[in-house]
Amino acid sequence: MATREIAKRAQALRAAIDDANYRYYALDAPTISDAEYDRLFRELQVLESDHPELVTAESPTQRVGTTPTREFATVRHRVPMLSINNAFGDEEVEAFDRRVREALDVEAVEYSCEPKLDGLAINLTYERGAFVQGTTRGDGFAGEDVTPNLRTVRGIPLRLRTDHPPRLLEVRGEVLMYKRDFEALNARQQEHGEKTFANPRNAAAGSLRQLDPRITAARPLRFSGYGIGEAQGFAAPQTQSGLLDALGRMGVPVSAERAVAKNVAGLLAYYRRLAGNRASLAYDMDGVVYKVNRLDQQRALGFVARAPRFAIAHKFPAEEATTELAGIDVQVGRTGAITPVARLKPVFVGGVTVTNATLHNEDELRRKDIRVGDTVVVRRAGDVIPEIVRAVPGTRKPGAPEFHMPTRCPVCGSAVVRLPDEAVARCSGGLFCPAQRKQALLHFASRRALDIDGLGEKIVDQLVDGELVHTPADLYRLTLEDLARLERMAEKSAQNLLDALARSKETTLARFVYALGIRNVGEATARDLAAHFGTLEPLMDADEETLQGVPDVGPVVAASISGFFRERHNRDVIRALRKAGVTWAEGAPRTAAQGHAAGKTFVLTGTLPNLTREEATELILSRGGKVSGSVSKKTDYVVAGAEPGSKLAKAEALGVAVLDEAGLRRLLKG
DNA sequence: GATCCTCGAGTTCT
DNA sequence: CTCGAGGATC
Numbered sequence: 001m002a003t004r005e006i007a008k009r010a011q012a013l014r015a016a017i018d019d020a021n022y023r024y025y026a027l028d029a030p031t032i033s034d035a036e037y038d039r040l041f042r043e044l045q046v047l048e049s050d051h052p053e054l055v056t057a058e059s060p061t062q063r064v065g066t067t068p069t070r071e072f073a074t075v076r077h078r079v080p081m082l083s084i085n086n087a088f089g090d091e092e093v094e095a096f097d098r099r100v101r102e103a104l105d106v107e108a109v110e111y112s113c114e115p116k117l118d119g120l121a122i123n124l125t126y127e128r129g130a131f132v133q134g135t136t137r138g139d140g141f142a143g144e145d146v147t148p149n150l151r152t153v154r155g156i157p158l159r160l161r162t163d164h165p166p167r168l169l170e171v172r173g174e175v176l177m178y179k180r181d182f183e184a185l186n187a188r189q190q191e192h193g194e195k196t197f198a199n200p201r202n203a204a205a206g207s208l209r210q211l212d213p214r215i216t217a218a219r220p221l222r223f224s225g226y227g228i229g230e231a232q233g234f235a236a237p238q239t240q241s242g243l244l245d246a247l248g249r250m251g252v253p254v255s256a257e258r259a260v261a262k263n264v265a266g267l268l269a270y271y272r273r274l275a276g277n278r279a280s281l282a283y284d285m286d287g288v289v290y291k292v293n294r295l296d297q298q299r300a301l302g303f304v305a306r307a308p309r310f311a312i313a314h315k316f317p318a319e320e321a322t323t324e325l326a327g328i329d330v331q332v333g334r335t336g337a338i339t340p341v342a343r344l345k346p347v348f349v350g351g352v353t354v355t356n357a358t359l360h361n362e363d364e365l366r367r368k369d370i371r372v373g374d375t376v377v378v379r380r381a382g383d384v385i386p387e388i389v390r391a392v393p394g395t396r397k398p399g400a401p402e403f404h405m406p407t408r409c410p411v412c413g414s415a416v417v418r419l420p421d422e423a424v425a426r427c428s429g430g431l432f433c434p435a436q437r438k439q440a441l442l443h444f445a446s447r448r449a450l451d452i453d454g455l456g457e458k459i460v461d462q463l464v465d466g467e468l469v470h471t472p473a474d475l476y477r478l479t480l481e482d483l484a485r486l487e488r489m490a491e492k493s494a495q496n497l498l499d500a501l502a503r504s505k506e507t508t509l510a511r512f513v514y515a516l517g518i519r520n521v522g523e524a525t526a527r528d529l530a531a532h533f534g535t536l537e538p539l540m541d542a543d544e545e546t547l548q549g550v551p552d553v554g555p556v557v558a559a560s561i562s563g564f565f566r567e568r569h570n571r572d573v574i575r576a577l578r579k580a581g582v583t584w585a586e587g588a589p590r591t592a593a594q595g596h597a598a599g600k601t602f603v604l605t606g607t608l609p610n611l612t613r614e615e616a617t618e619l620i621l622s623r624g625g626k627v628s629g630s631v632s633k634k635t636d637y638v639v640a641g642a643e644p645g646s647k648l649a650k651a652e653a654l655g656v657a658v659l660d661e662a663g664l665r666r667l668l669k670g
Numbered sequence: 671g672a673t674c675c676t677c678g679a680g681t682t683c684t
Numbered sequence: 685c686t687c688g689a690g691g692a693t694c
Contacts (some may be wrong), residue, residue, distance in 0.1 A: 200683095273685075333680060341681090358681050360687070385682055385685060423688065424679095522678045550677075554691045632675055646685090 010054050013044040017060040025155030026253040058158040064217050072144035078230040084313045096312045097264040110293040112240035113259045113270045118201045119176030131158045135150025140642040152217035161251035170229030177204040178282045180222035199351045225252040239293045266595045287315035320379045322427045323347035334439035336426040350380035357386040361423045373397035411435040444472040449515035450504040454497040462486045473576035505581045519560040534587045540565045557572040597625030606641035608661045638665050
């Protein structure tokens with residue numbers, strides 16, 4: 001064959017393979033068999049290996065993966081990749097529609113509806129139609145460059161199918177794995193003695209984050225596009241649904257389940273249809289997304305902080321699973337609270353394997369009438385903490401006894417008492433109880449208290465059981481030799497712990513008061529007390545009446561505080577701590593707050609780009625503001641970052657002002 | 671006395 | 685995140 005003919009043949013093979021990929025992945029309508037596909041692919045490989053000069057970056061043979069990289073480079077997004085607010089019920093969707101119609105001042109709005117795929121959001125950059133870069137979402141502002149890995153994903157076109165490619169087009173979508181592909185992959189992994197994945201989403205994430213693209217190439221990843229980022233020289237359609245159609249025509253796989261709804265009733269009908277099909281669809285979804293269809297209306301609506309006002313994700317209810325209740329244990333908390341904990345036969349729910357779930361207290365247990373041996377329904381509440389919803393009727397084992405709270409503490413044997421009108425039962429042993437002593441030490445060392453890095457549960461167990469440490473002050477007497485004798489504690493980590501202890505001595509009055517673990521005195525109250533008294537002595541000697549002069553301190557809290565400081569033992573520990581070198585800046589009592597945020601209440605949600613939660617809190621406090629944990633009518637500002645929680649939705653519902661990090665900084669500067 | 675708003679405390683898994 | 689309960693407010 002003449003060189004020209006070979007080149008032509010290679011060209012024809014590439015076109016045929018690209019076309020097969022397009023029909024398979026984008027149209028979901030394959031026209032040739034897998035065997036025929038493999039034959040074409042091998043012929044092209046042979047041709048290219050005989051004539052290396054014919055190989056191009058866009059050749060389908062180049063999807064097999066190049067050599068591994070050391071790490072992924074960070075790339076700033078040209079247009080931030082935003083998150084979408086969530087709706088958890090019909091009412092919230094109706095409220096969303098109402099807000100949209102009011103803002104646009106129209107009778108009805110048309111929406112584009114799409115499944116919310118459970119995968120990883122990525123950004124694909126095309127220059128003059130050629131795929132040049134792909135990045136992960138990251139924090140929304142910058143992500144990781146995973147171009148070589150994305151190149152191996154066969155559903156991602158290496159070249160857009162159009163005669164007039166835009167100068168620049170960023171395609172946004174989700175990388176995911178089909179359920180059946182995930183199962184096959186796990187079976188294969190298991191066969192080869194390699195680790196299996198918990199769910200398709202984790203499998204997709206793990207596959208995409210491989211440093212060696214050849215591994216990614218062997219994983220059955222898919223792509224589904226849902227929007228665009230930066231676009232230059234692109235005649236954008238007028239609507240979201242038109243945009244999806246246009247992407248589809250250019251060879252980008254888009255969801256076949258997409259639809260257009262004329263009004264809010266259409267949205268809810270779409271939701272019910274997809275929720276009903278959930279099990280039979282090839283992929284996992286965590287809900288559906290509604291977007292105002294007309295792009296000019298989208299622009300008019302704009303953004304609130306980090307999320308578009310023109311879109312909302314309607315989430316499916318938390319997944320439930322059933323398993324057997326293997327037993328009920330009890331735990332002893334810092335305040336002596338005895339909490340029953342369900343031990344479950346491991347069950348896979350909401351993407352993780354759950355073995356424990358809290359039962360809160362005796363009343364709750366009674367209410368749900370749960371007994372050991374019952375089959376129970378488990379769900380991950382708020383998608384995080386597992387809870388037992390109910391027992392499945394008719395699964396009770398004959399003679400299964402009712403659960404009773406122990407009358408003696410399982411750790412120290414002291415009496416368990418439950419005060420009238422209280423839901424929790426408590427061990428009355430106080431600091432005599434090793435469990436409470438351990439928890440008190442862990443609290444003292446916790447990040448928001450004295451922040452002693454490396455003092456974890458395992459170490460505290462040994463220190464207390466070995467009688468090396470009784471009170472927090474004893475921690476500062478520990479030597480390298482003491483620590484090196486402990487299990488799982490080599491010299492290096494022992495030294496690290498000593499360093500952390502030394503560092504922790506420099507603290508603040510608020511942290512110190514919080515670290516003491518006074519009942520009913522948490523972070524916020526400790527801060528109020530520190531600000532009000534300025535130094536420790538007047539606080540220690542204050543009577544209950546004086547204490548009630550502090551904001552948010554009433555009779556109960558005042559009694560806890562004065563009771564704590566009246567105890568001889570507690571005063572001794574405090575003296576010993578100060579003697580060991582624990583210090584803080586002695587401030588004058590702060591009276592009226594000053595600064596640009598004076599008297600304003602802030603609530604933080606999501607991840608801010610340049611500030612940690614603690615830094616943001618510090619910043620607000622230093623300008624006289626207050627930071628609270630929950631949103632209400634009294635909240636002045638909600639500061640929202642990436643992936644905000646339900647607080648953002650609540651803020652919008654209540655009409656509370658929402659700021660992003662930049663807005664917060666501007667406000668604090670004045 | 672009722673109601674709303676906050677805070678404290680406990681909790682799971684990777 | 686959620687529940688329970690303390691504090692503030694009317």
